[in-house]
Amino acid sequence: MTSSQTVGVVVIGRNEGERLVRSLDSVVDGLRPVVYVDSGSTDGSCEAARDRGVTVVNLDLSLPFTAARARNAGFERLREQSPQVEYVQFIDGDCEVAAGWLEAAAIALDQHPTVVAVCGWRRERYPDRSPYNRICDVEWRMGHVGETTHFGGDVMLRASAFAAVGGYNSGVIAAEDDELSVRLRQANGSILRIDHDSTLHDANIHRLSQWWQRAKRCGYAYAQVSSLHGAPPERKFVKEIRRTWLWGVLVPLGAIALTPFTAGLSLLVLGRYPLTALRTILGTRKRGFSWGESIPWGVSCGASVFPEAFGVVKFTGDRLLHRQHEIIEYKGAQTPIADTIQITGR
Structure with missing residues (x-):
């Protein structure tokens, strides 16, 4: 056949x-x-x-x-x-x-x-x-x-x-x-x-808002699939969820909250985000990608933890309130x- x-x-x-x-x-x-x-x-x-x-x-x-x-x-x-x-x-x-x-x-x-x-x-x-x-x-x-x-x-x-x-x-x-x-x-x-x-x-x-929605959907997906297969030995997306909670929620909020008590020094921890972007850019370049490809990819990886955090939080709220999971769209017709x-x- x-x-x-x-x-x-x-x-x-x-x-x-x-x-x-x-x-x-x-x-x-x-x-x-x-x-x-x-x-x-x-x-x-x-x-x-x-x-x-x-x-x-x-x-x-x-x-x-x-x-x-x-x-x-x-x-x-x-x-x-x-x-x-x-x-x-x-x-x-x-x-x-x-x-x-x-x-x-x-x-x-x-x-x-x-x-x-x-x-x-x-x-x-x-x-x-x-x-x-x-x-x-x-x-x-x-x-x-x-x-x-x-x-x-x-x-x-x-x-x-x-x-x-x-x-x-x-x-x-x-x-x-x-x-x-x-x-x-x-x-x-x-x-x-x-x-x-x-x-x-x-x-x-073509718009930042579309990129944000797509990354938010990614965070929601991490949380939902991890809720199904996060147990050992698979531990699917467990690392991604921990990273999102830590760097997308706890660290930025903590740095801002501690500003009055540290004379602003706590904000130095936010330098981690551009450093992550730079490290990703250089690593992607070593893999043979051009600068024109590596730079937007690296910046996206460094910043995506924030919209992903919104997605994780949304899933957590939907789960606790027993709301129906609904698709998160980023494209227009x-x-x-x-x-x-x-x-x-x-």
Whole structure:
């Protein structure tokens, strides 16, 4: 059987506009089963998917949206209509699959029976349009080739292994891939990163407020996933949570509170933040990244502990008050697909 018959694709999205069009066009070949899961789009996304022969699943609007919930729904529909599928490629609607990735990932799974997930390198489509996009482009390349502990949202999974662990945890609002990775490894599966570009991502971050929201979401994800898998021996994100509480909350508040009693000397501890940024910049530069990549990445790492602290505090409050976990969005909607077609004349 060809890879088009053994590999199925699940795309998820909400108001991704032209990004979704690029995403679908990168995986639709007329043979490969593709399912698109929509979370309440109003920009013509569902129509664009149907026009390409893609099966569309509309999530129930009365329940909270999460990427995990959408992926599970897509996988269920994929297995219903194409039970022969052995591997499933998940992809977000703001990504497009790189040429040759589906074949390379399927071959890796064919050759390694114990491997249950294969990831590659995600790259940014427009890294030079903003320093925030450049930060994402560096972040995607911080892993290593070979066996790894986790993957991102653009991963190819062995369908049987995914089903055996019950799929994604639909209540996790972010870092759902890290959470799933833990359970797959606990079920004796291994995760492999191969040296191949997997997807081209469009972060589309141009404002400081977007960067802040994204980092806040990261802090929330640390706290939520740690609450599930923070116990030994996994201790998932425990170190990140401790760092966030210490440097994002206790140290800055303590330094300010002690100012009257130390003649301002307590504020010297705040020098740790620019030093962390500088150390990260130099370390990233040594790894072969340019100064234009290393500087925004280092500054982001030095400052992100503050929005992450807001995310950790928000999760803690939601948990104590038994509030529903809801996604933290940092992107705005794209231009409606119908308008894009009129503008470009397609």
